[in-house]
Each structure stands twice: as structure tokens, then as C-alpha cells.
Amino acid sequence: MNWINGMWAEMVKSHQHNFHSKMIYLSLFFWPVLLFITSYFALKPFDLGSTSPIAEFFDPDDLMLFLLTGYLGYIFFWSLVQSAWQTSYERQTGTLELIFLTPVSRLAFVYGRAAGNLFEAVWLFSVFTVLMLVIVGGMQSIVWSALPLAFVILIVSAVIWGGFLNVVFLFSRDASFLFTILEEPMEFFAGIRLPVAAFPVWGKVIAYIFPLTFVLEMIRGLVVEGKSFTELLSPFAWLVGILSLLFLLTIILLNKAEKNAKETGNMVLF
Amino acid sequence: MLEAKAITKTYTVKQKQGWFKREKQQVHAVKGIDLTIEPGEIVGLLGLNGAGKTTTIKMLSTLLSPSSGTITIDGHDAVQDARYLKQMVNMIAGGERMLYFRLTGKENLAFFGRLYGLNGKELTARVNALIKLVELEDAQDLPVERYSKGMKQRLQIARGLLNQPHYLFLDEPTLGLDAPIAKQLRSIVKDLAMEQNKGVLLTSHYLEEVEELCDRVYIIDKGTVMMHDTPANIINTVVLDYRVIVTTAHLNETFKHDIIKTASTKQLSIEFYDTGDGTVWEVTASFDPTQVFLDIIMTHHQPIFKLEMKMPKLEDAILQLAKERSA
Amino acid sequence: MWLTFRATFIRNLITMKRAYPWSFFIGHILNGVYLTLFAYLTYHYVFDGSLDSRFQQYADTGNYLSYVISGALLYTFSVSLLMIVSRAIISELREGTLEALLLTPSSRKGYFLGYLSQGFMRLSLEFVIVLIIGGFFGLTFSNVNIIGTLVVLLVFIVSLFAQALVLGGFMLYFRDTYLTQNTLFMVMGLVCSVTFPIEYLPNQIHWIGQIMPLTHGTDAFRQVFIEGASLSTVGTSLIWLLGLIAIYFPIGTIMMQKMERHVLEKHFG
Numbered sequence: 001m002n003w004i005n006g007m008w009a010e011m012v013k014s015h016q017h018n019f020h021s022k023m024i025y026l027s028l029f030f031w032p033v034l035l036f037i038t039s040y041f042a043l044k045p046f047d048l049g050s051t052s053p054i055a056e057f058f059d060p061d062d063l064m065l066f067l068l069t070g071y072l073g074y075i076f077f078w079s080l081v082q083s084a085w086q087t088s089y090e091r092q093t094g095t096l097e098l099i100f101l102t103p104v105s106r107l108a109f110v111y112g113r114a115a116g117n118l119f120e121a122v123w124l125f126s127v128f129t130v131l132m133l134v135i136v137g138g139m140q141s142i143v144w145s146a147l148p149l150a151f152v153i154l155i156v157s158a159v160i161w162g163g164f165l166n167v168v169f170l171f172s173r174d175a176s177f178l179f180t181i182l183e184e185p186m187e188f189f190a191g192i193r194l195p196v197a198a199f200p201v202w203g204k205v206i207a208y209i210f211p212l213t214f215v216l217e218m219i220r221g222l223v224v225e226g227k228s229f230t231e232l233l234s235p236f237a238w239l240v241g242i243l244s245l246l247f248l249l250t251i252i253l254l255n256k257a258e259k260n261a262k263e264t265g266n267m268v269l270f
Numbered sequence: 271m272l273e274a275k276a277i278t279k280t281y282t283v284k285q286k287q288g289w290f291k292r293e294k295q296q297v298h299a300v301k302g303i304d305l306t307i308e309p310g311e312i313v314g315l316l317g318l319n320g321a322g323k324t325t326t327i328k329m330l331s332t333l334l335s336p337s338s339g340t341i342t343i344d345g346h347d348a349v350q351d352a353r354y355l356k357q358m359v360n361m362i363a364g365g366e367r368m369l370y371f372r373l374t375g376k377e378n379l380a381f382f383g384r385l386y387g388l389n390g391k392e393l394t395a396r397v398n399a400l401i402k403l404v405e406l407e408d409a410q411d412l413p414v415e416r417y418s419k420g421m422k423q424r425l426q427i428a429r430g431l432l433n434q435p436h437y438l439f440l441d442e443p444t445l446g447l448d449a450p451i452a453k454q455l456r457s458i459v460k461d462l463a464m465e466q467n468k469g470v471l472l473t474s475h476y477l478e479e480v481e482e483l484c485d486r487v488y489i490i491d492k493g494t495v496m497m498h499d500t501p502a503n504i505i506n507t508v509v510l511d512y513r514v515i516v517t518t519a520h521l522n523e524t525f526k527h528d529i530i531k532t533a534s535t536k537q538l539s540i541e542f543y544d545t546g547d548g549t550v551w552e553v554t555a556s557f558d559p560t561q562v563f564l565d566i567i568m569t570h571h572q573p574i575f576k577l578e579m580k581m582p583k584l585e586d587a588i589l590q591l592a593k594e595r596s597a
Numbered sequence: 598m599w600l601t602f603r604a605t606f607i608r609n610l611i612t613m614k615r616a617y618p619w620s621f622f623i624g625h626i627l628n629g630v631y632l633t634l635f636a637y638l639t640y641h642y643v644f645d646g647s648l649d650s651r652f653q654q655y656a657d658t659g660n661y662l663s664y665v666i667s668g669a670l671l672y673t674f675s676v677s678l679l680m681i682v683s684r685a686i687i688s689e690l691r692e693g694t695l696e697a698l699l700l701t702p703s704s705r706k707g708y709f710l711g712y713l714s715q716g717f718m719r720l721s722l723e724f725v726i727v728l729i730i731g732g733f734f735g736l737t738f739s740n741v742n743i744i745g746t747l748v749v750l751l752v753f754i755v756s757l758f759a760q761a762l763v764l765g766g767f768m769l770y771f772r773d774t775y776l777t778q779n780t781l782f783m784v785m786g787l788v789c790s791v792t793f794p795i796e797y798l799p800n801q802i803h804w805i806g807q808i809m810p811l812t813h814g815t816d817a818f819r820q821v822f823i824e825g826a827s828l829s830t831v832g833t834s835l836i837w838l839l840g841l842i843a844i845y846f847p848i849g850t851i852m853m854q855k856m857e858r859h860v861l862e863k864h865f866g
Contacts, residue, residue, distance in 0.1 A: 013373065027779070034783045044793050045656070047649055048649065052647060053645045094363075098382065101332070102382065102386050184635075263334075
């Protein structure tokens with residue numbers, strides 16, 4: 001019970017601390033919409049007709065649907081990078097030390113933080129996406145009954161990813177730099193704008209590093225392509241595998257960080 | 271009882287040397303400190319900057335593990351039972367950090383309260399009681415960024431009491447505060463020990479504060495305990511000078527001569543200054559010389575205009591110790 | 598003014614030497630490199646070089662990679678320059694040195710020019726690196742009109758400087774850099790012909806592109822750099838840029854003055 005309390009505390013605090021101003025919705029709604037529109041038009045110079053090489057992988061007429069689901073997944077993952085970015089603030093102001101002074105479950109803190117930031121960050125864009133799906137896709141071409149499952153997969157994956165990011169950012173001085181380097185490759189290779197299947201082999205290998213790749217494969221399979229869950233067992237297994245690995249890494253890093261902090265008095269692990 | 275036995279702390283510091291080379295350096299911040307705190311007692315921890323005060327406090331509060339030695343709190347080991355002991359101890363540091371500036375005072379307390387496992391009505395009741403204790407009722411719903419220094423500090427105190435700790439460590443709690451607020455804080459600390467039977471460890475740069483509050487004082491220097499006693503005993507052992515300043519009518523030479531003679535047999539040193547009001551005597555001795563020289567004045571039937579005794583303070587003791595150390 | 602210029606230049610040079618803003622520097626370069634790299638991958642691997650029939654007509658060139666790479670190059674450059682100048686005063690505010698600065702009777706023009714000139718060292722390095730990498734991915738250097746390019750860049754830089762003053766004014770007003778700057782940069786990425794010609798966008802939003810120096814800068818740069826056109830061919834773009842300077846510079850100057858006062862009243866009053 002105690003860890004639920006701790007998780008709840010962190011969710012409430014994240015809400016109070018990070019969503020204090022309406023301006024923040026600029027970055028949470030307006031930016032992803034802009035990114036989505038920009039990438040839609042950035043593909044316009046290419047041949048998107050029926051003779052296009054891309055037609056082999058999906059119907060170019062569904063480009064809008066493809067990008068919408070892609071950016072929905074992206075915003076879930078990206079908003080957690082953004083909120084993790086702010087966690088180094090806890091170290092600088094000394095509040096991290098006070099949290100470690102309490103007996104709260106460290107894991108609850110880390111996941112509470114991810115969950116607390118996630119819901120607030122994505123609801124607006126999620127509503128936008130669903131509305132756009134209705135407008136662009138029409139009622140028939142979307143499998144609406146699969147939508148709840150798709151969101152559950154998306155949320156669980158994003159929270160585990162976010163928890164991992166929080167640990168990395170909490171205990172590292174240069175994490176933000178690492179993500180400057182990794183953020184855009186994730187946007188490109190995870191199959192947000194283009195189908196991973198169209199990549200050359202080495203591109204696919206890079207794509208499979210990111211859990212988002214499998215999340216998107218599942219969402220598109222379930223919601224747009226109307227596949228059943230059993231048809232998607234392979235990406236699901238991959239996803240579970242990667243998420244378990246991230247979960248394990250989160251626990252190991254947390255323990256190591258606290259131990260290190262007790263030895264050196266320094267909350268920076270690397 | 272909280273008991274620290276022969277605790278040491280050695281940090282390994284990596285010094286950057288050019289681009290890739292790093293030199294490892296061992297810094298011995300604490301080199302073997304024994305320390306006890308009984309419930310209901312206020313214990314002072316004094317030392318010059320870099321003496322190892324903050325490191326010691328962090329070890330006692332389970333944030334740091336000692337490199338060697340043991341810390342037990344009511345029989346529990348501070349390294350093994352760290353998670354359990356976190357319910358029993360808390361730390362309050364001075365300064366303006368360690369709060370969420372965008373959250374209100376109340377929200378800050380609610381957050382940390384939940385991390386201590388408080389919930390529902392119990393949490394609300396605890397938070398409200400603490401806000402009342404530190405007199406922040408009017409500001410409880412303002413974001414902390416709009417608090418003054420003193421208000422932030424009081425909020426820190428409230429945070430430190432959230433888990434009703436049995437032992438409380440105060441690291442410079444009155445740093446930079448106005449006199450009336452500092453006084454108010456001192457009375458809160460006193461009550462915590464006397465009425466709620468908490469064991470308190472206090473470090474402060476304001477030695478009068480330590481002298482006023484503490485039952486016992488540890489003076490540490492370069493990571494070891496230099497002296498440990500009650501404030502009064504420390505002053506008595508360290509400060510050897512008592513000063514009394516007296517103003518009498520202008521003295522004639524024979525009288526002066528007589529006094530100087532008595533003074534030298536009693537091993538007092540006296541200096542005279544003539545002022546418009548009369549003669550000022552400044553007497554310094556290694557014991558309280560009041561009696562001796564009141565006797566002299568009495569035998570000469572001289573009126574005393576003014577008598578001032580300079581009692582040595584803890585501050586004098588520390589200054590004296592610092593002087594001896596550097597000598 | 599000259600003294601202020603020198604003082605600011607030297608101070609920033611020292612700061613840069615001691616604590617080089619590596620993350621900004623590499624971030625900007627990566628931004629340009631990623632745009633280039635991903636355009637290359639998309640073009641060659643995903644679409645096999647097949648372009649939309651309207652591209653040639655909209656872009657005045659059939660060379661997609663040169664088009665995107667030069668867009669990426671100038672986009673990166675603009676973002677960098679806008680950030681350096683617009684963040685100057687608000688950085689002073691955050692570091693607590695603004696009061697000390699405003700106490701001196703120094704020239705604000707000298708201050709900003711000093712800032713820009715020092716930042717220019719970093720900018721040029723970023724520019725050259727992205728340019729060279731772009732060369733590997735298909736940017737053509739064979740037709741470059743060197744004098745034309747230099748003239749276009751010079752006018753472009755001045756227009757960005759003017760725009761940066763306005764941006765800086767908004768930053769001071771909102772007391773924010775992150776949201777303000779990135780919103781602008783994302784809008785620029787959409788409406789300034791960076792990765793696709795503005796003509797693909799609905800007509801109703803073309804005007805947003807028209808008031809951004811980057812749109813005219815990339816247009817002119819592509820003509821003189823890729824196509825080797827003469828300056829007279831890019832006359833319209835240059836006139837647009839000069840016009841934007843004439844509008845943004847006075848507005849920016851007045852905004853900065855007003856905001857300095859505004860900030861002082863808010864923070865020290």
C-alpha cells in the first residue's frame with residue numbers, strides 16, 4: 001500500500017509542479033501538431049501515387065492515418081523525455097536528497113513521476129488524434145473496439161520507458177546531451193513517419209532498439225489494419241522483452257545510484 | 271539513544287587533469303568520531319568550515335554510509351536498517367534550497383508527508399498542525415517562490431517534523447534569518463526537546479544560539495572530536511581570561527601604587543585609563559577577580575561609579591581554540 | 598559603442614573558452630546533419646529517388662537533396678543565430694548580472710554587436726561543418742556564385758539579427774526562452790521552405806512564411822549557391838529581406854528598450 005501512496009504523492013507533485021502554467025500546453029499540443037503537419041508536407045515532394053515504391057508497404061492514401069498513429073505514439077514517448085529532462089532540477093535544488101531521506105519506495109517515486117507527467121502531457125494530443133482519425137479515416141476504416149487496448153499498450157510501455165529515463169536523468173549530468181543525440185533518430189527510425197519495413201536491413205536493426213517501434217506496429221496493426229491480437233504476437237513478444245529489460249535496468253540503476261550516493265555523497269552516478 | 275562509534279568517512283575525489291586523465295584523491299572528511307544523543311537532549315556540533323559537520327549529519331541521517339564505525343539508533347543499525355530508521359530521523363538544513371518553489375507550502379508538506387506513508391485524514395491533520403506550529407497559516411496556499419527567507423526556513427522545520435522523528439538533525443537552521451524569527455525557531459527547538467522528548471543535534475554559526483540551547487557540545491576539527499562537554503565546562507577549560515571593568519573617581523598615585531602591588535601578588539593584570547568620568551580600570555585574570563579587587567576598593571573607601579563584568583562566552587572559547595590550533 | 602562591443606566580445610570569448618556550450622553547438626550541428634541524413638535515407642532507400650511531378654516546378658530545381666540540404670544548412674544557421682542574440686539579455690537576467698549591466702551607461706548596440714560577433718565564431722564553424730557534411734550527401738558545389746552567395750548571406754544575417762531583437766523582446770515579456778524560441782523554430786520548419794517548397798502548403802498560410810527572413814534567405818541562397826544564378830535573379834528575395842530589416846529592426850529596438858524597463862520594474866521594484 002505504501003508504494004501506491006508514494007506513487008500518488010509523486011503524481012500529484014508532478015502535476016502541481018510541471019503544469020502550473022497554460023503555456024506548457026503550447027509544447028504539449030501545438031508542437032506535436034506542428035511536427036505532424038510538417039512531416040506530412042515534408043513527404044509531399046516524393047511520389048506518393050500508386051506507382052510509388054512506398055505503395056508496397058501501405059496505401060499512400062492512408063499516409064495521414066499512418067502519420068497520425070505514428071505521432072500519437074511519439075508524443076507519449078517524447079513527453080516523457082521532456083519531463084525527465086526536468087528531473088535533474090531535483091538534484092540541483094536538493095529535493096532529491098530529501099526524497100532519499102524518506103523511506104518511500106524508490107521505484108514508486110520513479111514510476112509515479114512518469115505516470116503523473118504522462119496523462120497530463122498526452123490527453124490533449126490524444127483527443128486531437130482521435131478526432132482526426134474520425135475526420136480522415138472515417139468511421140469505417142478504424143477498428144474502434146481495438147482502441148482501448150492500443151492505449152493500454154501505449155501507456156504501459158511509455159510509463160516503463162519514462163521510469164527508465166527518469167533514473168537516467170536523475171543520476172546523470174550529461175543525460176540531456178545523450179538525448180539530443182538520440183531523440184531525432186528515434187523519430188526517424190521508430191517508424192513514425194515511414195514504415196520500418198521499407199528500411200534497408202541496417203535501418204531495421206536500429207529501429208528494433210526502440211520500444212516505440214513495436215508499440216507502433218501493434219497500434220497500427222490493431223487500429224488501422226484491423227489485425228487480431230494473435231496476429232501481432234511477434235511484435236508483442238519483442239515489446240515485452242525490451243520493456244522487461246528496461247524495467248530490470250531501472251531497478252539496477254536505482255539501487256546502484258543510492259548506494260553510490262551513500263558512498264560518495266554525490267547524487268550523480270555517471 | 272543514538273550512538274555513533276568511531277565513525278569515519280573517506281571520499282574518493284577524482285580530480286580532472288587535462289582531457290582524459292583523472293587523478294584519484296582520498297579526502298578524509300571524518301576521521302573517527304564518537305557521539306551520543308539521548309532523547310530530550312539538545313546536542314551541539316561545532317567546528318570551523320570543513321571540519322566534517324555536514325558529513326557527520328548526513329551519516330547520522332542515513333544519507334551517507336560511514337566508511338568504518340557504527341551508528342545505532344535505539345538499537346537499530348543505521349546501515350542495515352536504513353529504510354526503517356528513515357521513519358525515526360529527519361534533517362533540516364538552512365538556506366533556501368530543498369523545496370519545490372512552484373508548489374505551495376501546504377502542497378510541499380503534503381508531498382513529503384505521503385513519502386513518509388501518511389495518507390488521508392492523518393496527512394491533512396499532520397500538515398495543518400505543523401503549519402500552525404510554524405505559523406504559516408496565512409501563507410499556506412501561496413507558492414513557495416513568494417515566501418521570504420524566514421518563511422521558507424519555517425516550512426523546512428515543518429517538513430522536518432512530518433514523520434514525528436525521534437531524532438532531529440539541524441544543520442544551520444537559522445542561517446541568514448532575522449533576529450526575531452531566529453528567536454522563534456530557537457523556542458520551537460527547545461520545545462521539541464523538552465516537551466516532546468526528541469533528541470536534537472544542532473550545528474550553527476551563531477554560537478550564542480548553541481550556548482543557549484545545547485546541553486552538551488561536541489567541538490570537531492579536521493574530522494575528529496577535539497572537545498566534548500557542557501557549554502559552561504568548555505568555556506571554563508578553554509577561556510582563561512576573566513575581565514572586569516570598573517569606573518571609580520580619579521585615583522591618586524599612592525592608591526594606584528597600592529593597587530598595582532596587590533595585583534601583582536594576586537596575579538591580576540590591571541590597566542588604567544583616565545576619562546572625564548573618572549578612572550577606568552580594566553582587570554584581567556585567570557579566575558574571577560571581582561572579589562579580590564572589590565576588597566581593595568573597600569579598604570580605600572572609594573565609591574564605584576560603574577562595574578561591568580565580561581563573562582566569557584562560547585564564542586571566546588572557540589576563538590581561543592582556533593587560535594591554539596593555528597599556532 | 599566600440600568599447601562596449603569589445604568588452605562584450607572579450608567577456609563572451611572568455612566564457613566560451615572556459616565553459617564551451619558543447620551541447621548547444623553539437624545540438625545545432627546534429628539538427629542540420631539529421632535533416633540531411635534523414636532526407637538522404639528517405640530519398641534513396643524508401644522512395645528510390647522518385648519525386649512528385651510538381652516538385653521541379655515549385656522548387657525551381659529537380660535536385661531534391663541539394664534543395665533539402667541547403668534548407669537544413671540555413672535553418673540550422675538561423676536557429677543558432679536567433680538563439681545567440683535573442684537570449685543575451687534574458688541570460689543576464691537569469692545570472693543576475695542584468696542590473697549591473699543596465700547600471701552602466703554602455704551602448705546597447707555595441708553590446709548586441711559584440712554578442713553577435715563573438716557568436717559568429719561559433720556560427721561559422723557550425724555552418725562549415727554542416728556544409729561539408731552536406732557535400733557528402735549530395736549538396737552540389739559546382740555552380741556556386743561566390744560573390745552572390747556572400748552578399749545574400751550578409752543581408753540574411755542582418756535580417757536575422759533584426760528578427761532576433763523582436764524574439765528577444767518576446768522572451769523578456771514571457772520570461773521564457775524554451776517555449777518561445779522552440780515554437781518559433783517549429784513554425785519556421787513548417788512555413789519557410791526548409792524541406793519542401795512553401796507552395797505545397799495551403800495559400801492561406803503562405804504569409805507566415807513571407808514574414809520570416811529564412812524563407813527569402815533559403816530561396817536566394819538556393820539560386821546563387823546551387824544554380825549559380827546572378828544577384829539580379831534573386832532581387833525580389835533581397836528586397837524582401839531588406840524590407841523585413843526595415844520593419845523588424847526598429848520594432849526590435851523599441852521592444853528591447855521597453856522590456857528592459859518592464860523587467861526591471863517587475864524584478865527590482
